[in-house]
Amino acid sequence: MTAATVTRANPVARKRRRSRAGDSRAYTIFRVVALVVVVVGLAFPIVWMILASLKSNIDIYNAAKTFSFVPTFDNYVTVFGEQSFLPFFWNSFVVGAGSTGLALALGLPAAYAMSRFTMRRSASTVLLARIIPAISLIVPWYFIFANLGLVGGYGAMILAHMFTSVPLIVWILISFFDGLPVDLEEAAQVDGLTPIGAFFRISLPLSAPGIATAAILAFIFSWNNFLFSLILSGSQTKTLPVAIMNFIGYASIDWGGLMAASTAITVPIIVMAVFFQKYVVSGLTAGATKG
Amino acid sequence: MKKSTILRATSLAVAASAVVALAGCAGGADAGTGSSGTLNVTLANHPWSDAVKKALPDFEKETGIKVDLNIYDDEQLAQLYNVKLNAASDELDVMMFKPLQDTLQMSTNKWLVDLSDDVTKDAGWDWQDFQESARSSVTVGDEVVGVPIATETAVLYYRKDLLAAAGLDVPKTMDELTAAVKKIHELNPDIYAFGARGEKSAAVTQFSSFLYSFGGDWVDKNGKAAVDSPEAIKAYEYLGGLIKDYGPPGSVDMNWPQVMGLMQQGLVAFYPEGSSQYNNAVDPSKSNIADQIGVAPIPSGSDGSRPYNITNFAIGINSGSKNQDNAWKFIQWATSKDNVLKFQQADVPGPRTSVWADPAGTSALPADLLKVIQTNGDIGVGYDRPVLIAVAAAREAVGTPLVTAIQGGDVADAAKTANAAFQDLLDKEK
Incomplete structure (x- = not known):
């Protein structure tokens, strides 16, 4: 818990502190200024992106029209009309959901086992997958997938994305399961559940926040992954990060279209993040403090 | 002991079903790879590629060859070639490349088919009509490894x-x-x-x-x-x-x-x-x-x-391609006199001397630009790096x-x- 949430949760304490000393006012001012600086700093690129997506290409470069301009939806018409981006959304969704779902199916029991049976060496091995730079993997993978006839389909991309999402899920969930008292499962077993039953009925529901965190992070990684999708996708299965490059040409860049596409790509992720936010926060704290 | 056996069994089952599911996925979505007989054409995001895309139905109708067209930004393209050609892929058939940046590397690695015989075979298509500097930019030793498509x-x-x-x-x-x-x-x-x-x-x-x-x-x-x-x-x-x-x-x-x-x-x-x-x-x-x-x-x-x-782009054939005859048919079509003229009218300066001599090829260009391009054709240096x-x-x-x-x-x-x-x-x- 941060100081900010403590004060917000306890108005009486805040009141008392403010009336007690002058430096608390200084603290409040500092806090507001700091918050504004951080929020403006972090939000500015996103705001700029959204504003640019509503401008004509001629206005984007014009500093005088940064905030005041005549908005246009032409760029979005380009993205969804001329460039027909909807199938790319579907492709990204299939690959993201597929890789995250399968990675959870593998990673969840793996993390549970590694947590309960102290298989630290296995855990380190799994982490290795994230340490190796992706670029060094892609040539052999391409070779294997090409020989299996998987290149151009969803399968190869799902498998490739799983390679990065499984370690992520395993490591977040290991620390999460570590934090769950074994007593709960033992109590359940005393009451007649099998170990598997205890896992499904007790540990799994309790670890929902951790699972949500791991899943959303894995999904975002997949959603934004560029390299694997570039090499392994086909013309019908291109994902969004690859498709967005359509706006960058040899001798011309359609900044408006690029920004509109970026905005359109970011929106689903932001909506998802807001929706799952409370899980993500508690999940991350759980992982960070107990791992 | 018992616990771990059960867990192991469960995860094995999950893994197995995952693989089965993925195999199913792949079968359904696999489109346009070398094995299916369609011609895979990989191009850079350039006005030439847009012009080809528009004209493509003509080619498919004329020849009955189905084309799977993939267009990438040129940095992506370089990365894509590096991975796929290093893995000796047969997935790419026709490839667009930058002669001055790529010809030497690609021909040293034997990634490009030698087209020397093909380019001289058809007198009507006329290889000699290509500007000399354009031809030399795709010639390594006595091998012709590509056909120029655009100049700058x-x-x-x-x-x-x-x-x-x-x-x-x-x-x-x-x-x-x-x-x-x-x-x-x-x-x-x-x-x-x-x-x-x-x-x-x-x-x-x-x-x-x-x-x-x-x-x-x-x-x-x-x-x-x-x-x-x-x-x-x-x-x-x-x-x-x-x-x-x-x-x-x-x-x-x-x-x-x-x-x-x-x-x-x-x-x-x-x-x-x-x-x-x-x-x-x-x-x-x-x-x-x-x-x-x-x-x-x-x-x-x-x-x-x-x-x-210079010749800023050319197209060639992947030496691993199993579709080389159709690939050459495509190249011949895309670089025919008619099409180079047509593409030049769509703002792609062509590499053929005939289109520059033809008023139909130059009338769309503004006078000052045309004059500079024509002068530079005589006095220019054929490499910019x-x-x-x-x-x-x-x-x-x-x-x-x-x-x-x-x-x-x-x-x-x-x-x-x-x-x-x-x-x-x-x-x-x-």
Whole structure:
């Protein structure tokens, strides 16, 4: 818990502190200024992106029209009309959901086992997958997938994305399961559940926040992954990060279209993040403090 | 013990079902790979590719060959080729590439099919009709490894209105250019009288015209690195000096999107750049000063005006392709006289001499641009960067002295260091 949430949760304490000393006012001012600086700093690129997506290409470069301009939806018409981006959304969704779902199916029991049976060496091995730079993997993978006839389909991309999402899920969930008292499962077993039953009925529901965190992070990684999708996708299965490059040409860049596409790509992720936010926060704290 | 057995069994079952599910997935979505008989054509995001895309139904109808067209931005394309061709892929059939950047590397690695026999077989298609510099850019030894599709040359973009207001003529020599830039700077202190690429590697191509015009070259007659010659140093100092004194701040990080962006806003008076940027400069939907853009030849230096005049893209066939006959049919169709003419009318300067002699091929071009392109065809140099396999590394090296010049450092010293680094790269390829 941060100081900010403590004060917000306890108005009486805040009141008392403010009336007690002058430096608390200084603290409040500092806090507001700091918050504004951080929020403006972090939000500015996103705001700029959204504003640019509503401008004509001629206005984007014009500093005088940064905030005041005549908005246009032409760029979005380009993205969804001329460039027909909807199938790319579907492709990204299939690959993201597929890789995250399968990675959870593998990673969840793996993390549970590694947590309960102290298989630290296995855990380190799994982490290795994230340490190796992706670029060094892609040539052999391409070779294997090409020989299996998987290149151009969803399968190869799902498998490739799983390679990065499984370690992520395993490591977040290991620390999460570590934090769950074994007593709960033992109590359940005393009451007649099998170990598997205890896992499904007790540990799994309790670890929902951790699972949500791991899943959303894995999904975002997949959603934004560029390299694997570039090499392994086909013309019908291109994902969004690859498709967005359509706006960058040899001798011309359609900044408006690029920004509109970026905005359109970011929106689903932001909506998802807001929706799952409370899980993500508690999940991350759980992982960070107990791992 | 029992617990772990059950867990192991469960995870095995999950893994097995995952693999089955994925195999099913792949079967359904697998589209357009080499095995299916469709022709896989991989192109860079370039106006030529858009023109081909539009005309493609004609080809499919004529030949009955189904084409799977994939278009990528050129950096992506380079990455894609590196991975797929290193893995000896048969997935790519027709490939678009940049002759000056890629030909040597791709042919050294034997990634491209030798087309020497194909290009001479059909007299009607007429290989000799391609400009000589274009043909030489895709010829390695006695092997022809690609067919040129688009050309580009160096021009000087300028602001007609600012020049007229200053009472100046279009500068014909480097000295006149300096004087004009200076005068426009004095009359319009709010804008940048001169702008050019300053980002080390990107700047090399535009710098080349200045290097040649001052009498320099990347290598001397004996093939030794020569970017520390007095001529080269003069060229570095000249272009770098103009950027330093009159260019926008932060020039050393600028490539064409940044400089062209400033020009479109009316903030740059003179800008040496490739002719492929013409549409950006004069498109009223992108440019505030679209009707005020003029195009002039690169001014004469001590060695006259020697702009680059290059083939910027070519297409070839992947040596691993199992579809080589159809791939050649596609190339022949896409580079036929009719289509080169048609594509030129859609703003893609073609590599065939016949389309430049044909009024139908040139009437769409504005007079000033056409004149520069035609002159450069006669006087131009056929390469705009050092010619070797390690082009990217060489560009980093030979671009450094320009950055030094822009920053006001010791150019002679930087040129010496750059020359040594460039010579090392040349030595490695012997």
